[in-house]
Amino acid sequence: MNTEVRSERMVVISDLHIGNPFCRGSEDLWLFINQAREEGYDLCVNGDGFDIMQTSLLEIIAEIPMFIEATQRFNRQNNQIYYTVGNHDLPLEAMIASNKGVAFCPFMNLHSGSKRIRIEHGYLYDPNFVKNPERYERLVHLAGHFLKVAPNLYKLWMKYEKFKNRNETDHEGIPGEPREFFSAVKEICDRGFDSVIFGHTHHPGSIERRDFSYYNTGSFMLKPYYALINAGEIKLCQWEKTRSLGEQNLCKS
Amino acid sequence: MSKIDQDLMGGSMTASGCKKLNFSSGQQIIVDGDFGEEMFIISSGSVEVSKVLQGKRVVLGHFGRGEFFGEMSLLEGVPRSADVFAKEETQLLSISSGGLLLKIRRDPTFALEMLQSFSGKLRLANERLGREIQKGNTSESDINL
Numbered sequence: 001m002n003t004e005v006r007s008e009r010m011v012v013i014s015d016l017h018i019g020n021p022f023c024r025g026s027e028d029l030w031l032f033i034n035q036a037r038e039e040g041y042d043l044c045v046n047g048d049g050f051d052i053m054q055t056s057l058l059e060i061i062a063e064i065p066m067f068i069e070a071t072q073r074f075n076r077q078n079n080q081i082y083y084t085v086g087n088h089d090l091p092l093e094a095m096i097a098s099n100k101g102v103a104f105c106p107f108m109n110l111h112s113g114s115k116r117i118r119i120e121h122g123y124l125y126d127p128n129f130v131k132n133p134e135r136y137e138r139l140v141h142l143a144g145h146f147l148k149v150a151p152n153l154y155k156l157w158m159k160y161e162k163f164k165n166r167n168e169t170d171h172e173g174i175p176g177e178p179r180e181f182f183s184a185v186k187e188i189c190d191r192g193f194d195s196v197i198f199g200h201t202h203h204p205g206s207i208e209r210r211d212f213s214y215y216n217t218g219s220f221m222l223k224p225y226y227a228l229i230n231a232g233e234i235k236l237c238q239w240e241k242t243r244s245l246g247e248q249n250l251c252k253s
Numbered sequence: 254m255s256k257i258d259q260d261l262m263g264g265s266m267t268a269s270g271c272k273k274l275n276f277s278s279g280q281q282i283i284v285d286g287d288f289g290e291e292m293f294i295i296s297s298g299s300v301e302v303s304k305v306l307q308g309k310r311v312v313l314g315h316f317g318r319g320e321f322f323g324e325m326s327l328l329e330g331v332p333r334s335a336d337v338f339a340k341e342e343t344q345l346l347s348i349s350s351g352g353l354l355l356k357i358r359r360d361p362t363f364a365l366e367m368l369q370s371f372s373g374k375l376r377l378a379n380e381r382l383g384r385e386i387q388k389g390n391t392s393e394s395d396i397n398l
Contacts, residue, residue, distance in 0.1 A: 003369065107362050109319070116319055124361050187360040190267050190346055191294040192319035 002103070005082065006111045007042045011245060012119055012227040014046035014199025015219035017088060018063045019055035020144075022151040023221035026063055032224065032239055033070045039245055041228075042079050044108065046199045046217060047086025047121025050096070053137070054088070054144025071101030084108055086121035086200065087129065088140075113232025115194040122198035122216075125184040155222075158202060174216050176203035185214040195234055197227050204251055206236045225251050270352040276339035283323060283337035291347045292324040298343025304335045315340070324367070327353065 013032070017023040036043050049067075050060050071081050082103045083096055097104040107120035123129050129136045146153055162176040173182030178201075185196045189212035197215045204218025204225040215236050218225045224239035228246065237248035265273045273296065276282055283289065285304055299317045303310050313335055316322050326333055327350055348356055357364045385391045 001369075003366070106365065109366075118362075120362065184360065187267070187356075188362075190271070190273070190296060191360075191363065192296050 001105060003105050003107060004109050004111070005103070005105075007080070007229070008112055008231050009040060010042040010044055010082075010110065010112065010229040011036045012044040012046050012197050012217055012229065013220040013225075014121065014217045015048045015086070015202055016045065016221055017048055017051040017054075017219065018067075019060035020051040020088075021055075021147050022154040023051070023219065024151070026066070026221075028224060028239075028241075029220065030066050030070065031241060032220070032226070034073070035245060037070075037074050037077055037079055040077075040079065041245065042082065043074065044082040044084065044119055046084050046119055046197065047123070048088040048199065049083060049086070050092050051088045052091050053140050054147060060092075068099060068101075071099055075101045082108060082119075084119060084121055087123040109193075110229070112229050115232030116192060117229065117232070117234065118188050118193045118196045120196070120198060122181060122184070122200040125180050125198075126200060127178050127180045130180075158222075161203070172207075174201070174203050174205035174207065174214075177201035177216065181216075182207070182214065185212070194232070197234070204236065206251070267346070270349070270355050272347040274345045274347050276343045276345065278339055278341045278343075280339045281336060282339060282343075282345070283333050283335070285333055285336045287333045289323065289326050289333055290330070291349045292321055292327040292353070294321045294346040294348065295319065296344040296346055299340045300343060301338050301340050302335050303338070321367070321370070 015023075016026075016029060018026060018029075033043060050063075052060065074081050080103055081101060082105065084105055084107055085093055085096075089096065093104070096102060107118065110117040110119055126136075158176065165171050165175050165177075168179070171179055173179050173185075181198060181201060185198075185207075188196050193212070195213045195215065197217065199217050199219075201216060202219040202222060203216060204223060205216055207214045213234065215227050215234055217227050217236065220226065226237055226239060226245075228235045228237055228248075230246065236251040237245070238251050239245075240248060267273065271294075274293075276298075282293070282300060295316055295318050297318055299315060300322065301315050302313045302322065304313055305311075322337060323333070325331060327348070382391070386393060
């Protein structure tokens with residue numbers, strides 16, 4: 001298990017939830033991954049790439065050949081795909097790690113330029129997960145059944161989370177996500193990290209402070225946001241097919 | 254009262270009960286043989302670990318940003334086994350035994366990083382012992398636990 005990684009050029013995406021009905025349209029995902037490879041970036045899938053919590057292997061399996069092909073192409077070009085584990089793909093750990101082209105890790109301490117960057121899915125800081133993991137898992141399973149009937153319900157839930165935050169005057173984090181995520185960012189940066197990149201919450205955004213910065217890449221399948229790392233500098237961008245990855249529009253939370 | 258005791262009383266506190274301490278270049282952080290029940294994570298800067306052996310100061314190693322030291326005293330309650338000096342302006346996070354549990358609760362990947370570090374140190378120690386046995390400086394029966 002290697003968690004210390006060096007890369008000067010990397011793109012980070014998260015929460016692809018391949019197989020889940022609320023994340024349809026994987027053609028764009030493979031286009032993005034192909035573009036990252038062509039432009040010479042390493043790629044990090046920061047958790048919940050596949051979704052076994054709310055789907056079944058049958059629903060995931062159709063995309064697996066594309067994933068294997070993408071990793072093989074990356075390897076042929078001496079670029080690397082990293083995969084950090086999330087809560088929706090934890091049971092698939094052995095399957096993903098058996099793909100020799102993928103560097104699989106629970107989290108990543110990235111050294112880029114002179115910067116130390118923590119890349120981690122972030123579910124360990126979700127208060128709902130931490131307080132009662134079994135109840136959380138049951139609710140996620142249950143929600144999966146509703147999503148099969150009405151995938152757009154998920155967008156309503158996202159709006160509700162943002163609305164809930166609006167009344168919290170002391171909320172320091174990215175709108176929509178529980179405050180525990182930003183507290184975790186501060187804890188991690190206190191021990192010598194310049195930046196933290198999380199996923200999990202599906203609320204993309206960034207917070208830049210004098211001493212540290214925090215980025216959440218959201219869910220690529222809901223909004224195609226990614227973090228671009230170039231010699232330690234991080235930008236949160238929104239992908240457009242016609243532009244190179246380094247020249248995309250910046251995302252604002 | 255030592256510098257570190259003063260700092261531990263006055264340093265700023267983080268949410269998980271750790272204290273932030275600042276040291277200038279050359280300042281001593283840990284004194285060999287002292288009792289101390291905290292470990293340190295380097296937030297910024299770097300430190301040098303050394304020990305006086307047969308009247309001569311020997312440098313044992315260096316630690317940089319993100320690395321930690323002083324954990325043996327915290328985990329085993331034994332006296333400090335070396336001197337530690339700041340090599341430059343250095344900020345440390347000081348963690349007490351109670352604070353370590355809270356730190357791990359709030360920042361669980363730190364526990365994994367500690368285990369990785371211990372595993373690496375044990376592997377190096379085993380490799381060195383293996384070399385000493387090959388050279389004939391020690392025997393297998395001497396090192397069996």
